[in-house]
Amino acid sequence: MMLKPVWIYLENGVFLEAKSFGFEGSKTGEIVFNTSMSGYQEIMSDPSYAGQFVVFTMPEIGIVGCNENDMESSTIYASGMLVRSLNETPSNFRSHETLPEFLKEYKSMGICDIDTRYLTKMIRDSGPKMMIASTEVSDLATLKAMLEKSPRIEDVNYIEKVSTPKSYLHVNGVWNPEAQTYNATPKRIGKKILAVDLGIKRNILNELCEVGLDVEVVPHDFSADDVIARYKKGDIHGLFLSNGPGDPLILKNEAAEISKLIEAKVPIFAICLGHQLLSIAHGYPTYKLKFGQHGGNHPVKNMKNNVVEITTQNHNYNVPDTICKVARITHVNLFDNTIEGLEYHDSPIFSVQHHPEASSGPHESKYIFQEFANRL
Template identity: 45%
Template sequence: MKAILALEDGRLFEGRAFGATGTSTGEICFNTSMTGYQEVITDPSYRGQIVTMTYPQIGNYGVNPDDAESASPHVRGFVIGELSPVASNYRSRQTLAEYFSEHGIIGIEHVDTRALTKHLRSAGAMRACLTTELTAEEAVEAALKSPSMEGCDLVQEVTVGDPYAWEQDSRRFTLPNVVTSQEGNWMELPPIRSRIVAYDFGVKYNILRRLRQAGFEVEVVPSTTPAEAVLNRNPDGIFLSNGPGDPAALGYIHGEVKKLIGKKPIFGICLGNQILGHVFGGKTFKLKFGHRGGNQPVKDLRTGKISITSQNHGFAVDPDSFDTNVEVTHINLNDDTVEGIRHKDYPVFSVQYHPEAAPGPHDAAYFFDEFADLVDQSK
C-alpha cells in the first residue's frame, strides 16, 4: 500500500506502508544509530515523534520482548529506507511489520532517508504527517494543524500510574552463548547497598537495570509525586529519569524537585538534566534538529576525557542562565551544547546523554557507580 510522508513546509516523500494503516502526525526527526531500532521504537522519550532511521536496512533481526525499553512502542510513525524481508535471529519472536500491526504504528519504507535527513539538518525538525489515506495536500494540512513540540507536556502520557518496585531482571544478562543453556547466559546481581526513589518521566527499562546493577533497590514513582511524599520514604538517593516533550512546560515538576535539593543526593539523565537546569534558575531552548544516535562525542571538562555517547533529545540547557553555584561539567563537541551539570554545594549532578545506552556505546556507564559512591558518601 502506498504511503505519504508530508512535512509542514510542503516537502513530500512517497513510499510503501508496512505495519498499520491510517494517519498519524508528530514531529519528524532522525536517528543515526546503526542498530537498536526496537529500543528506539519503545523509548518513551520518542513520544509524539515520527522517527527516521538513517541506517539503510531495518528489521533484519526482528523484534523480541527482552529488548523493549518500555511496555509498548511510543513513536508516532517510522520512516526507513528498506524493510528487511527476513527477520533472522534466534531471539526474534516476530517481524517489525507484525509488531507495528499489533500496536497500530504506521511504517513507511522506500524513502530516500538521506535526502530527508539532509533536509531536516538544513530546515530543522518540524511537524509531519504520515498517512495511507490522505492526499498530499490533505497530509500537509494535517501536519500544519498538529501541535508543536515546544510547550508540549508529554510526560503525563508516559509516566507510571502508581508507584512500584523495580523487580524485573533479578539476574544480569551477559553476552549470549547459544552453545550453552540460557541459564549459562546470566550472572547474579550484586547485593543491595542503597535504596533510591526514581521519578518516572518516561524512564527506560535499561536505566532501571543499570541502577539495580549498581547496587540500588529502586522504587519508581509517578512524575506528579510531591517532594514530601518522596522524602517520607526516606530514600538514600533520588533519580530523575529521561522523558519526552518540552522541559519548560513542566513547571509543576520543577517546583517539587526544587524542594529536594540539598535533602538527598540526586542524579538526572536527559530530561532529568533539563529539569535540574530549570530548578537551578536556568532555561532550555530547542535544538535545530536534536541529538539522536549512538555516536555523539562528549568532553568531560573536569578531566579532558572524551566519550562517544548515546543521545536522544531535542532541547538543551542554556549555559549562561544558571545560578553561579552550578557548574557545567560536560559539553557536546559537535556544537558545544551542555551535556552535564553539577551543583557546587549539594550532591546533585546530571548528564544530558544516556549512560545506560540501549542502544549505543557504554563509555559513560560509570555514572551509575559514581552515583552509588555519592550516595554512600552522603549517608
C-alpha cells in the same frame, strides 16, 4: 509482503509518497533523524520519542527482527519510523517477530522506500518539522489541513501519557548474554532510591539495580514533601530523575517539586529530561537545539579526566551556558560544544544529558551509575 502506499506531508510544504509496512491510518508527529547503526527496536520503544517520527540514517532496517527482551518500555510511543530499505526476513536467533509485525502490534507507522538521506539533510539544515503520514488520505490539501489542526509537540504534555500510574519496585539487573535473560539477582548495597518516571527506559532501571541499589519507581506527579520526609527518616538515600519526551518547559509542576528537593538537599542524579528539569528548577530555562542530537555515536569529553566517551544521545532541548553560575560543567558534546554533564555547587546533585545506559551500546559512560551509588 505487499506494501501499501503512504502519503507524507511536512509543514514546510514537502509532499512525498512511499510504502507503508506498519500501522495503517493517519498519524502526526515531529520528524527527527537518528544516526545509530543498530538498536532500532530499543529506539522505537524509548518513551522519549513520544510524538515523533524517527528517520533512520542506517539504510537497512529490520535485519535482526524484534523480541520482547529488547523493549525499553511496554509499548511504542513514537508515531512511526522512516527507513530507506526494509528487511522483511530477519536473521537473528533471538528474533520472535519481524519489524512490520512489531510495529503493527504496537500501532506505530512504518515507512520505507523513501530517500532518508534527503530527509536527514533537510532536518539538519532547517530543523525538525511537524509532519503527517497517512495510508488513507492522498490529497495534499487535505493532509495540510489535518496537520494544521493537530497540536505541535511543544504543546503536548507527553509525560502524562508515558509515566507509570502507580509506584512499583524494579529488581532486574543488566542483560546476561550467557543465560539469555536479565540478571535477576544483582548485588545489594543496602541503599534505596526513588526513580521518577518521566518516560524511563528499562535499561536505566537495570543499570541502577546492577550497581546494587534498591529501586522504587514513582509517577511523574510525585510529592516532594513525601520524598523529603522519607529521606529524612532514612527510608530512601536519594532520587533519580529519568529521561522523557517533549518540551521540558511544559512541566511546571514537576519543576516546582524538584525545586523543593533542591532546597532540602536531597541527593539527585538525572539523565536527559531530568537533567533539563534540574536546570529549569534552578532558574535556568532550556532552549531548543536546531536539529537535536539523536544517535549512538556522539563524542562527549569528560572534563574531569579529558577522556572522550562515545555516547548515545536523544534530545532536542539543552541547558543554557549560564547554568555555570550554579554548576560546574563535567561533560561537553564535541559535535556542537553543548553541555552534557553538570555538578551543582554546594549540592549533592549531578546530571548528564547523554544516556550512559545505552542499549545496544556504546557502554563507555556506564561508570556514571556506579558513581551515583558511591555518592549515596
